Amino acid sequence: MKDIKPAFLMLLAFTLICGGIYPAIVTGIAQALFPKQAAGSFITDKNGRVVGSSLIGQPFSDRTYFWPRPSATSDFNYNPMGSGGSNSGQTNPDYLNRVADRVIVLRQAGMTGSLPSELVQASASGLDPHITPGAAMAQIPRVAKARGLSEKVLAALVSANTLDRPFGIMGQPCVNVLELNLKLDRLTP
Amino acid sequence: MNPYEWAETIFFFMVLLALIRPLGAYMARVYQGERTVLSPILVPFEKFLYRICGIDGNDEMNWKRYAWAMILFNLMLFLALFAILMSQHLLPLNPQRLPAFSWPLALNTAISFVTNTNWQAYSGETAVSYFTQMAGLTVHNFVSASTGMAIVIALIRGFTRRKTSMLGNFWVDVTRGTLYILLPISLVAALVLVSQGVIQNFGPYRTVPLVQSTSYDKPRLDGKGNPVKDAKGNPITDNVKVKEVTIPMGPAASQEAIKELGTNGGGFFNANSAHPYENPTPVSHFLEVLLILLIPGSLTYTFGIMVGNTRQGWALLSVMLLVLIVSFGILQSVETSGNPMLAKLGVAGSNLEGKETRFSMAGTSLFEVATTGTSCGAVAAMHDSLTPLGGMIPLSLILLGEIIFGGVGSGLYTMLAFAVVAVFVAGLMIGRTPEYLGKKIEVLEMWMSILTILPAGIVVLVLSGIAMVTPSAVASMANPGAHGLSEIVYAFASMANNNGSAFAGLNANINFYNILGSISMAIGRYVPAVAILAMAGSLAGKKYVPPSLGTLPTDRAPFAIWLMLVILIVGALTFFPALSLGPIVEQLMMAR
Numbered sequence: 001m002k003d004i005k006p007a008f009l010m011l012l013a014f015t016l017i018c019g020g021i022y023p024a025i026v027t028g029i030a031q032a033l034f035p036k037q038a039a040g041s042f043i044t045d046k047n048g049r050v051v052g053s054s055l056i057g058q059p060f061s062d063r064t065y066f067w068p069r070p071s072a073t074s075d076f077n078y079n080p081m082g083s084g085g086s087n088s089g090q091t092n093p094d095y096l097n098r099v100a101d102r103v104i105v106l107r108q109a110g111m112t113g114s115l116p117s118e119l120v121q122a123s124a125s126g127l128d129p130h131i132t133p134g135a136a137m138a139q140i141p142r143v144a145k146a147r148g149l150s151e152k153v154l155a156a157l158v159s160a161n162t163l164d165r166p167f168g169i170m171g172q173p174c175v176n177v178l179e180l181n182l183k184l185d186r187l188t189p
Numbered sequence: 190m191n192p193y194e195w196a197e198t199i200f201f202f203m204v205l206l207a208l209i210r211p212l213g214a215y216m217a218r219v220y221q222g223e224r225t226v227l228s229p230i231l232v233p234f235e236k237f238l239y240r241i242c243g244i245d246g247n248d249e250m251n252w253k254r255y256a257w258a259m260i261l262f263n264l265m266l267f268l269a270l271f272a273i274l275m276s277q278h279l280l281p282l283n284p285q286r287l288p289a290f291s292w293p294l295a296l297n298t299a300i301s302f303v304t305n306t307n308w309q310a311y312s313g314e315t316a317v318s319y320f321t322q323m324a325g326l327t328v329h330n331f332v333s334a335s336t337g338m339a340i341v342i343a344l345i346r347g348f349t350r351r352k353t354s355m356l357g358n359f360w361v362d363v364t365r366g367t368l369y370i371l372l373p374i375s376l377v378a379a380l381v382l383v384s385q386g387v388i389q390n391f392g393p394y395r396t397v398p399l400v401q402s403t404s405y406d407k408p409r410l411d412g413k414g415n416p417v418k419d420a421k422g423n424p425i426t427d428n429v430k431v432k433e434v435t436i437p438m439g440p441a442a443s444q445e446a447i448k449e450l451g452t453n454g455g456g457f458f459n460a461n462s463a464h465p466y467e468n469p470t471p472v473s474h475f476l477e478v479l480l481i482l483l484i485p486g487s488l489t490y491t492f493g494i495m496v497g498n499t500r501q502g503w504a505l506l507s508v509m510l511l512v513l514i515v516s517f518g519i520l521q522s523v524e525t526s527g528n529p530m531l532a533k534l535g536v537a538g539s540n541l542e543g544k545e546t547r548f549s550m551a552g553t554s555l556f557e558v559a560t561t562g563t564s565c566g567a568v569a570a571m572h573d574s575l576t577p578l579g580g581m582i583p584l585s586l587i588l589l590g591e592i593i594f595g596g597v598g599s600g601l602y603t604m605l606a607f608a609v610v611a612v613f614v615a616g617l618m619i620g621r622t623p624e625y626l627g628k629k630i631e632v633l634e635m636w637m638s639i640l641t642i643l644p645a646g647i648v649v650l651v652l653s654g655i656a657m658v659t660p661s662a663v664a665s666m667a668n669p670g671a672h673g674l675s676e677i678v679y680a681f682a683s684m685a686n687n688n689g690s691a692f693a694g695l696n697a698n699i700n701f702y703n704i705l706g707s708i709s710m711a712i713g714r715y716v717p718a719v720a721i722l723a724m725a726g727s728l729a730g731k732k733y734v735p736p737s738l739g740t741l742p743t744d745r746a747p748f749a750i751w752l753m754l755v756i757l758i759v760g761a762l763t764f765f766p767a768l769s770l771g772p773i774v775e776q777l778m779m780a781r
Contacts (some may be wrong), residue, residue, distance in 0.1 A: 003257060003258045003261055003359075003360075004261060005242075005243050006242045006243055006244050006258075006360050007258065007261040007262045007264075007265050008265060009241065009242035009243065009265060010242050010244075010262060010360060010363070010364075011262070011265045011269055013241070013242060014328055014331065014367065015269070015324055015328050015590075017326045017367075017368075017372075018327055018332070018367070018372070018447075019323045019324035019325070019327050019328040020323070020324065021348045022327070022372060022376065023327060023440045023443040023538075024322045024442060025376065026376065026379045026380065026383075026389055026440070026442060026443040027389050027390065027391070027440060027443070029380055029408050030379075030380060030389040030442060031389075031390070033380070033383075033384070034380075034383045034384050034584065037383050037384060037385070037386045037387070037388070038388060038389040038390055038442075039388070039392070040388050040390070040436065040438060040466070040701075041386050041396070041469075042395070050218075050395070050397050050398075051397070051398065051400065051464055052341055052397050052398075052399075053208055053384050053397065053436060055466060055469050056436055056465060056466070056467035057398055058400055058401070058434075059373050059399070059401070059403045060328055060400070060401050061401070061403070062401055065400075065401060065768070068577065069541075069546065072691045075405055075407070076405035076429075077402070077403065077405075078403075078434070079434060080314075080434050080435060080436040081315060081394075081434075081435050081437060082312075082315065082459070083315055083317075083458050083460035083462070083464050084310070084312070084416070084459045084571075084693070085461050085463070085542070085544065085571035085573070085574060085693070086543065086571075086574060086575060086694075087543070087571055087573035087667055087668075087692070087694030088542065088573070088574055088667070088668060088694065089573060089574065089667075089668035089672035089691045089694070089775070090396035090528045090530070090540065090542070090575075090576050090577065090779060091577070091668075091670070091671075091672060091674075091778055091779050092455060092668045092669065093669075094562060095542075095668075096530060096531075096534075098567065098633040099534060100532060100534055101538070103403040103534050103535060103536065109750055114331065114535055114536065114537035114538075115535055115536050115537065116536075116537065116538055117527060117531065117536050117538035117541045117544060118538070119538065120531070120536055121531075121540070121541045121542035121543075121544075122462060122542060122543070123463075123541075123543070123544065123545055123546065123570065124463030124545050124568075124570050125460035125463045125464045125465060125545060125573045127464065128462070128465070128547075129465060129548055130546040130547050131546055132546060134487065136705055137761060139771075143219045146328055146408075163469065164483075165193060166470060166472045167470050167472075168193075169193055169196040169197045169198075169200060169476070169546050170197055170251065170471035170475055170549075170552065171197075171470070171471025171474065171548050171549050171552055172546070172547070172548075172549045174195070174472075174546055174547050178203065178537055181400060181401075182400065182420065185400070
């Protein structure tokens with residue numbers, strides 16, 4: 001019975017230490033050292049207006065833009081309030097139909113040969129801001145035609161916007177679709 | 190695997206192995222009350238804490254009192270979190286004015302966090318206020334982890350002490366684990382995570398315009414929230430134009446760090462460690478996998494030091510490493526080979542459904558085996574969308590009983606229970622007296638080991654069986670056929686073994702899963718915990734038996750291999766039928 005009092009007081013003490021002091025210290029140091037990241041890595045245009053976060057993907061479906069990966073967020077694609085994957089099993093008939101529909105859309109947009117799986121399979125977060133350089137290059141003919149730009153210019157733009165592997169070995173090279181499209185708009189408004 | 194993936198994987202294990210010795214040695218000093226680098230700052234604070242809480246640090250406890258203190262503390266933690274969840278609409282730091290939880294969901298969530306499971310039947314961004322995230326969930330992430338560590342330390346003391354009934358002081362062990370081990374590492378890790386882009390703020394959710402607006406068909410609802418249907422019975426929808434979106438905010442980094450380090454796994458956001466705000470870069474990913482394995486791995490070295498023979502710890506670690514690496518290899522290769530059903534549609538490449546682009550397949554696979562080999566349960570890929578054989582890897586790692594590194598503390602004590610069983614079976618086969626670490630293994634030790642190992646398996650099989658004949662439970666499946674069975678087995682495996690990851694297509698927020706899940710999480714956590722303390726009490730009272738010619742050496746490779754076989758045989762005998770009806774059947778259908 002003499003452990004009831006410590007149990008209660010330890011609960012209060014640890015709530016204060018781990019739930020109050022610790023997050024407050026992390027927030028204080030983080031805001032001082034990495035204010036941009038702590039706030040959400042928002043990107044602003046030249047007028048200082050926020051146009052999105054570099055970490056949160058946006059839905060693009062116009063032929064004039066590079067397309068991101070399919071998304072399975074609730075209500076609509078790339079809904080940041082409904083993060084998550086499709087959770088479809090690989091043999092689920094509904095899922096296979098959904099993928100087949102995406103294949104048709106890509107074929108109609110002029111993509112030939114075998115399609116990169118990342119462009120027909122939804123990401124885990126539904127907010128994946130990246131595609132691989134290969135998946136970006138595969139979309140160049142469509143975007144070039146829609147914007148009246150040369151494919152060479154676009155290939156250079158994709159290369160310039162490719163993020164390499166950190167430390168040369170971690171993860172894989174990526175292109176940030178939102179940032180790429182914002183640069184595209186700057187090129188031909 | 191491509192050369193980059195080989196390099197990433199090898200580098201990862203080199204870093205992990207390099208950290209195990211220093212951290213393991215540090216933890217041994219902490220729990221033995223020796224001086225450490227942090228003592229000058231923390232000793233005065235620790236003493237102050239004991240004074241205001243009315244704790245005498247030298248007051249040793251026998252196993253019953255140690256267990257009682259643990260249960261009492263956990264009960265209060267549960268009540269506190271339940272109260273917070275039920276009253277979150279009245280509490281501060283709730284800029285989105287989120288409502289209170291329903292009672293079955295609050296019950297499930299409170300038990301889930303107090304048992305270190307962190308099963309989540311809600312999604313963080315739309316259901317949990319900043320106050321609840323910090324004062325509720327973050328606190329539990331710390332103390333449920335240090336509770337697990339305290340129990341394994343008590344068990345190790347049982348092996349090392351002679352002819353005593355005392356196992357140490359629970360309050361001291363919990364306090365030291367939190368202050369000296371979890372808080373300092375979390376603080377540093379949280380800051381590294383913020384540098385990569387994990388958010389840490391208290392601002393309201395941000396609204397940003399879309400570069401290209403979009404639209405969707407929203408089902409029309411009547412006053413009661415039911416869908417309105419036309420004369421033919423088709424739901425009526427309205428086309429809604431979306432020009433701006435709301436991006437959730439919050440103190441994510443401080444929780445993210447301890448979520449991995451304490452093998453808790455409860456995501457700040459619904460997408461967990463796949464969310465770009467929880468895990469933005471390959472660097473944050475690398476760090477998060479490292480944090481998951483760090484303490485469970487290092488505790489094997491702490492164990493070695495405390496029992497006076499570090500080879501005893503290395504033997505256990507080698508079993509864990511071998512099973513983890515083999516599991517990783519299978520998962521990585523089956524996911525890379527992709528889905529043959531998609532290849533027929535003209536799609537090439539690996540299976541990327543439910544995976545993020547920025548992590549390589551090796552990085553993703555490493556995360557998923559680490560999170561299910563330990564009892565973490567955070568996910569960087571959606572397990573429900575893995576190929577059938579791929580999905581069987583995380584499921585099997587959970588079903589083995591969370592011992593492949595395992596939860597912080599709980600993994601090692603369950604592994605030690607397996608070691609006791611292995612010694613006993615070997616003893617029967619070769620006619621030697623079963624002894625482990627100089628203590629005779631007798632009836633009570635065997636009973637307690639069985640009580641540690643078997644409850645989770647029994648709960649999984651019985652409750653999955655009940656679910657299959659309960660219409661509302663079956664209706665929760667998101668995928669038909671064999672995969673649906675896998676979803677339900679995974680759900681109970683995850684909860685009973687305190688993992689917390691999911692085949693998340695299953696709609697788990699119904700009373701059936703909330704309530705039966707709560708029961709399985711509580712059984713899976715507290716039956717083994719109390720059994721381990723009872724075994725520790727019995728072991729501490731025994732005299733030391735010096736090794737003789739008749740003693741089975743438990744610090745050599747043959748014993749490690751034997752231990753691994755015992756683990757695999759127990760796992761296979763218990764779960765093979767369920768696995769063959771779920772993932773194995775589905776794999777055969779997919780490859781047809």
